[in-house]
Amino acid sequence: MSIINVARIELLIARRNMWVATSVLMMAVFSLVLTLAGGAPTGSVGVSPLTVAATSITTLSVYLVPLVALLLSFDAISGEAERGTLALSLSYPLSRAEILIGKFLAHFLVLGFAVGVGLILSGLLVVWQTGNADMSFFPLIRLFATSLALGSAFLGLGYLVSSLVRQPGVASGAAIAIWLVAVVLYDLVLLGALVSDGGGVFTKTFFPWLLVANPADAFRLLNMPDVLVPELTSGISNAGLVSGFAGQLTSLLLWPVLALLLAWAAFRRVEP
Amino acid sequence: MSLLKLEKVTKQYGSLTTVNEVSFSLEAGQRVALLGHNGAGKTTLMRMMLGLTTITSGHIDILDTVPGDSQARRQTGYLPENVAFHGALTGREQLRHFARLKSVPVTMADDLLHRVGLNDAADRRIRTYSKGMRQRIGLAQALIGQPKLVLLDEPTSGLDPVSRHEFYEIVHELAGEGTAVLLSSHALSELETSTDRIIILSQGRLVANNDLASLRRNARLPVRLNVTATANTADQIAAELGGQRVNCSSVELTCQQDEKVALLGQITRLGEAVKDVNVIPVSLEELYRHYSKSTPEDQ
Numbered sequence: 001m002s003i004i005n006v007a008r009i010e011l012l013i014a015r016r017n018m019w020v021a022t023s024v025l026m027m028a029v030f031s032l033v034l035t036l037a038g039g040a041p042t043g044s045v046g047v048s049p050l051t052v053a054a055t056s057i058t059t060l061s062v063y064l065v066p067l068v069a070l071l072l073s074f075d076a077i078s079g080e081a082e083r084g085t086l087a088l089s090l091s092y093p094l095s096r097a098e099i100l101i102g103k104f105l106a107h108f109l110v111l112g113f114a115v116g117v118g119l120i121l122s123g124l125l126v127v128w129q130t131g132n133a134d135m136s137f138f139p140l141i142r143l144f145a146t147s148l149a150l151g152s153a154f155l156g157l158g159y160l161v162s163s164l165v166r167q168p169g170v171a172s173g174a175a176i177a178i179w180l181v182a183v184v185l186y187d188l189v190l191l192g193a194l195v196s197d198g199g200g201v202f203t204k205t206f207f208p209w210l211l212v213a214n215p216a217d218a219f220r221l222l223n224m225p226d227v228l229v230p231e232l233t234s235g236i237s238n239a240g241l242v243s244g245f246a247g248q249l250t251s252l253l254l255w256p257v258l259a260l261l262l263a264w265a266a267f268r269r270v271e272p
Numbered sequence: 273m274s275l276l277k278l279e280k281v282t283k284q285y286g287s288l289t290t291v292n293e294v295s296f297s298l299e300a301g302q303r304v305a306l307l308g309h310n311g312a313g314k315t316t317l318m319r320m321m322l323g324l325t326t327i328t329s330g331h332i333d334i335l336d337t338v339p340g341d342s343q344a345r346r347q348t349g350y351l352p353e354n355v356a357f358h359g360a361l362t363g364r365e366q367l368r369h370f371a372r373l374k375s376v377p378v379t380m381a382d383d384l385l386h387r388v389g390l391n392d393a394a395d396r397r398i399r400t401y402s403k404g405m406r407q408r409i410g411l412a413q414a415l416i417g418q419p420k421l422v423l424l425d426e427p428t429s430g431l432d433p434v435s436r437h438e439f440y441e442i443v444h445e446l447a448g449e450g451t452a453v454l455l456s457s458h459a460l461s462e463l464e465t466s467t468d469r470i471i472i473l474s475q476g477r478l479v480a481n482n483d484l485a486s487l488r489r490n491a492r493l494p495v496r497l498n499v500t501a502t503a504n505t506a507d508q509i510a511a512e513l514g515g516q517r518v519n520c521s522s523v524e525l526t527c528q529q530d531e532k533v534a535l536l537g538q539i540t541r542l543g544e545a546v547k548d549v550n551v552i553p554v555s556l557e558e559l560y561r562h563y564s565k566s567t568p569e570d571q
Contacts, residue, residue: 016360
């Protein structure tokens, strides 16, 4: 019951949060723009326009979803500790696990809303463009589900940082650093290693697993249909095949659990 | 049976001892003030009572259980020092949230808003509240669920005199209902009439724990009398009574509490020469300074 109460108040706060409104708007606008832009050159390829739209949105979501998740979560513990409301909450009959799960539930719903609105608009746009509603919406549903898993992983990482760092200012910096490393630098470093290795042991043995170990890359691989992979990401396609669907899914599902457990362990040690 | 009982409670942060072997207890319906300068250990003491921070040594018994127990938390109200509620919420939303956390009907939150005088502002965002109004929200949440024990950390800081008066009225009502109230403060003067007992902490040690009259008696600080002369008689009065002339028409005398009546008689016998007499009792500030400097053995 306390979990629901914490989630309720967090949702109320999120509804009035500028960041959340901006995130929802941003995701919706980008989803629509990418759907429109992606539709133009595919007329004769024979791939479903929805698949193309989902692929375009995937390349964007891999940056945006973690960013939105971190923006929602970096303040969750450190902000409350600084404002003194954490000490107050903990003087109520309420456990730390309940606080964390309640906040996660609220932020998960916010993320689902932000991603969902964009994808529904994209789907409607494609149906309207093609005049055909009789198609498989699986790529959009898959994108929605995997976005939530990716977002959950970064929510957990955000709570972890928020618990480890007492000042919200420092926590926001650390959150941006996590984002930069996980979704930008990680791939660059792997790519650099790939190039210098020139198809050696690293490329064949370690690279596929290192790639899939990053939830952002697992998310990318899961949402890139095999038909399009050769054109879009020639280097990554083989790697995707080695780790396989199971490996990608495991990574994407394991990260949220792991991140939330670590966040909880760190939160337990926070003295309000 | 005490609602709250501390036995030789000590808190150490590394080599720093912020609370040093403090023992006292609190009964139902008592209003007790915790006095001490910044860093004397008041806040740490309250946080230990609530289980927010660990106790290095000693023992705290709160509502027949240990600090942090959910049964104790349900029956305890707490107002932290300098708490800042989320500005995006309205007072009513914030208070109803706390009511739900304590599993009491949300209508109770509305009643409390009324009680602390926030009825008109209840549906405005907390961001627009003044410092005093925020402090009232804090007080209101501490009263949710008719707690048996209320811990208030610097509850009157930032309140104007009228609000302070209203605040102590609420504390008085609470105590009347059987709630034990422990509040910390630096604003000493206001505690004179509004507390049953005063505990003075100095550098983590409990240096005094008694009602105000006993503290005054035991401190044996001198009472001051200010005598105003009618005309040019100030020197004569000063010579007669052995006081100190402070300006052309008044003389200041000091004496012990038990000599006061005799001295007043002496002044009255001077007849026409005396225009007015003011008795200035030992103030809480003086007591506080006296006990802060003393060692526990002096009390």
